[in-house]
Amino acid sequence: MRPQGGAFAPEPSPVAIWLIPVASVIVGSLITILPLVATFPVLPPLGLMTLLAWRLLRPEWMRIWSPLPFGFFDDLVSGQPLGSAMLLWTLSFLIVDLLDRRLMSRDFWQDWVLASGAIALCLLVGRLIATPIAAHVDTLLLSQVVAAVLLYPLVARLVAWLDTKRGRA
Amino acid sequence: MAPPRNRRPGFSRRAQYSLFISYVIAIAGALVGAVLLALSTLNPPAFSALRAGTAEVTAPVSWAVGSVWNAIASIPEAIGSFFGVRSENARLKDQVANDRQQMLRARAIAYENIRLKKLLSVREPGVETIAIARIVSSSATSTRRYGLIYAGLIQGVHAGMPVRAPDGLVGRVLEAGPDTARVLLLIDSESIVPVRRTKDGAPGFATGRGDGLLDVKPIALGNTDYGPGDVLVTSGSGGIFPPNVPVAKVISRNRDGVLAKPYASPDALDYALILRAVLTALPPTATEKQP
Numbered sequence: 001m002r003p004q005g006g007a008f009a010p011e012p013s014p015v016a017i018w019l020i021p022v023a024s025v026i027v028g029s030l031i032t033i034l035p036l037v038a039t040f041p042v043l044p045p046l047g048l049m050t051l052l053a054w055r056l057l058r059p060e061w062m063r064i065w066s067p068l069p070f071g072f073f074d075d076l077v078s079g080q081p082l083g084s085a086m087l088l089w090t091l092s093f094l095i096v097d098l099l100d101r102r103l104m105s106r107d108f109w110q111d112w113v114l115a116s117g118a119i120a121l122c123l124l125v126g127r128l129i130a131t132p133i134a135a136h137v138d139t140l141l142l143s144q145v146v147a148a149v150l151l152y153p154l155v156a157r158l159v160a161w162l163d164t165k166r167g168r169a
Numbered sequence: 170m171a172p173p174r175n176r177r178p179g180f181s182r183r184a185q186y187s188l189f190i191s192y193v194i195a196i197a198g199a200l201v202g203a204v205l206l207a208l209s210t211l212n213p214p215a216f217s218a219l220r221a222g223t224a225e226v227t228a229p230v231s232w233a234v235g236s237v238w239n240a241i242a243s244i245p246e247a248i249g250s251f252f253g254v255r256s257e258n259a260r261l262k263d264q265v266a267n268d269r270q271q272m273l274r275a276r277a278i279a280y281e282n283i284r285l286k287k288l289l290s291v292r293e294p295g296v297e298t299i300a301i302a303r304i305v306s307s308s309a310t311s312t313r314r315y316g317l318i319y320a321g322l323i324q325g326v327h328a329g330m331p332v333r334a335p336d337g338l339v340g341r342v343l344e345a346g347p348d349t350a351r352v353l354l355l356i357d358s359e360s361i362v363p364v365r366r367t368k369d370g371a372p373g374f375a376t377g378r379g380d381g382l383l384d385v386k387p388i389a390l391g392n393t394d395y396g397p398g399d400v401l402v403t404s405g406s407g408g409i410f411p412p413n414v415p416v417a418k419v420i421s422r423n424r425d426g427v428l429a430k431p432y433a434s435p436d437a438l439d440y441a442l443i444l445r446a447v448l449t450a451l452p453p454t455a456t457e458k459q460p
Contacts, residue, residue, distance in 0.1 A: 032307075032308060034231070035235030036306065036309055037309075038308075038309035039380070039381035040380055040381060041311060041312055045310050064191050067195075068199075068201075068202070071202065079310075079313050082205050082215070082216045082219070083204070087202035088202075090196075090198055090199040090202060094195060126311070131358050132359065137358070137380060139380075
């Protein structure tokens, strides 16, 4: 996706190149500050979804260690124990990276499958870490996973749009 | 999409090293994450300062958005109440007539209660409200149930204080920052509240399930048996929670206890009262066995 103006487009500002992805992931994590007191996990993990969308759209741009700072920030606002997103997001990035190398060619369906796997991994293991086994949250958690997976194409679309705003990286 | 770019960065040693180092950073960072996770699991308040610092920034935003949202959301209700005002008036008149009877009885009982307490010279700690604050946000992506209230150490809110809404108990303060505090909601799966049945004072424990309901187990198994419709209030034993705050209503029986629905529904929470923690627990008064 080229910015409007083709080859004659003005050089994108160097700040926008990194600020737009970073800000979008942080805003995604900040979904938890919505003024809403939830009875069960109703909101999708938007920070993770945005990060995965950037990773799958621009593999050369999102470094393999980028989930560390983003996960750290997400832990501060999500209510999960500190370190859980740092660990799980990085692990899912490593797994996505491994699978990405095996895939010969990749279109959106493969992206969706990879992202779904990563989302499900992070949410399910996050639940095991944060909440006692006896808690009755599993059905609700599964519906959260399904909702997040169904929402992923929209997030990917939004990230692709943000990428055009960012100019050529 | 075209096959992903070959990520081998060519023959440049520098580029190869930097790629290698990025993987080293990722794996080392994951290990650091695991260590932090272990620390925060073993000692949950470990990083409360970091979370409180973040909450200081996010709480005013949540508060502002919530205020605007409440203003918008109240418009349909205002329109509805304008048209429904006549029928509501008639209904309320009936209710006032009903309630008057109840109130006369309650007043007599309250008076008798005061006299009996004086007779027994029971020292009862007054329930003191520390602050009234808005619950601005919650952990809506997580399986844990935390709320964030917009009042903290500056307003005198400290960890361990009970939090209630007008209609019932909300939870207790877990961590307090300068201007914000995190509340462990009643419905969280790690929250336990000592309760008693209003009817006869049968004690029990209400544990959050994580799905908005509470599991209530009587302390004396076999002896007491909660049933649907029972009203549970805090017993005040064990400290922290003051006695007689409404907690939940029993809705159905379970395998080894009952399910109860909290009176303070999280969806409807806006303002909450932060109370002083009850430190010295009153000995439970002897309850009459039912004939």
